[in-house]
Amino acid sequence: MIAIIDYGMGNLRSVQKGFEKVGIVAEITEDNKTIEKANGVVLPGVGAFKDCYDGLVSRGLENLVKDLALSGKPFLGICVGLQLLFESSEEGAGSPGLGILKGHVKRFADARTTGLKVPHMGWNRLMPVPGRNLALFKGVSDSPYAYFVHSYHADPEDDGVVLARCNYGVDFPAMVGRGNLFAVQFHPEKSQADGITMLRNFGELTKQ
Numbered sequence: 597m598i599a600i601i602d603y604g605m606g607n608l609r610s611v612q613k614g615f616e617k618v619g620i621v622a623e624i625t626e627d628n629k630t631i632e633k634a635n636g637v638v639l640p641g642v643g644a645f646k647d648c649y650d651g652l653v654s655r656g657l658e659n660l661v662k663d664l665a666l667s668g669k670p671f672l673g674i675c676v677g678l679q680l681l682f683e684s685s686e687e688g689a690g691s692p693g694l695g696i697l698k699g700h701v702k703r704f705a706d707a708r709t710t711g712l713k714v715p716h717m718g719w720n721r722l723m724p725v726p727g728r729n730l731a732l733f734k735g736v737s738d739s740p741y742a743y744f745v746h747s748y749h750a751d752p753e754d755d756g757v758v759l760a761r762c763n764y765g766v767d768f769p770a771m772v773g774r775g776n777l778f779a780v781q782f783h784p785e786k787s788q789a790d791g792i793t794m795l796r797n798f799g800e801l802t803k804q
Contacts, residue, residue, distance in 0.1 A: 598622040598802055599634035601661065603651035606640035607785070611674065614785035617792055620799035626655050636802035637664050639779075641676025645701065645748065646688025648676045658694060665696045665777050670801040673779030678772060679750060681779055687748050697772065699752035710765035715747040722770050722782075724760045731801065732771070732778055732794045733760075740790040742770070742782035749781065776801060 598615060600608055600622050608624045615622040622638070625631060639661060641648045652658045665671045665681065673681055682693045685701035693701070704714045722740045724730050733740070742762075749768035752758060759778070760771035771780045778798065784791035 597634050598636040598638060598799065599631045600624045600638045600640060601631060601652075601657065602626040603648070603655050603657055605648045605651050605676070606642045606674075607783075608640060610783075610785045611638060611640050614792055614795045615799060618796040618799060620796070620802075626657065628657070628660055631657075631660060631664070634669075636670035636672070636798065637661075638672045638674065638798075639665075639677035639680065640674045641678075641680060642745075643676065644688055645676060645679055645685040645693070646691035648680060649688075649691055649693060652680070652694075662694055662696055665694070668776055670776045670798060671778065672798050674785075675746060675781060675783060678769075678779035678781050679748060681772070681777075682750055682752070685748060696777075697750075697752060697757055697774070698754060699750060701748050702751050703748050705765060712765045715745060716764045717745045718743070720744055720762050720764065720770075720782075722760045722762060724771075725758055728756075728759045729773055729775075730759060732780075732797045734797050735793050736790040742780075742784070742787040742791060744770075744782045746781060 679701045681696045758769045762770035
């Protein structure tokens with residue numbers, strides 16, 4: 597069973613339905629014991645960084661999330677769930693993050709600089725980094741696209757954690773990871789066949 601962490605934020609049911617499409621049981625829960633016993637953990641996120649972080653703290657989940665992300669158990673962050681893994685964000689007056697990965701979250705430059713609207717919203721191409729852990733890309737199309745909705749992006753200290761990039765005026769991390777820890781800036785549950793394939797691949801990791 598995969599635990600989808602419920603901390604009061606995110607389109608939890610959409611993620612759960614994505615797993616259901618590929619026959620994987622995923623439970624939405626904020627219960628510590630249920631999360632600890634799960635074979636894999638998903639940290640989703642929609643909304644403001646600080647609200648998401650505060651949601652974890654108010655439920656006493658922040659230390660559990662840190663422990664699980666470092667435990668070697670398959671872990672998947674989605675959207676703000678990726679951003680929360682870093683040390684801080686410019687959003688929310690410099691809100692702290694979980695600090696699991698070194699680096700910070702920055703806002704895209706506005707249209708006066710790039711000519712591109714913020715938030716970055718819609719479909720964009722993923723560029724996997726050769727030689728990195730691309731387990732979630734198994735079976736996806738040769739030129740995968742994913743669905744994004746975000747105004748901020750991660751800026752890791754260690755480029756080695758970047759598994760795939762995307763470009764929106766600048767290159768930014770679309771997927772980061774280390775070992776069995778993965779996180780995606782896009783929404784796989786909204787990214788049609790390729791996104792659902794990635795959820796299936798994550799589910800397969802939880803069976804190993």
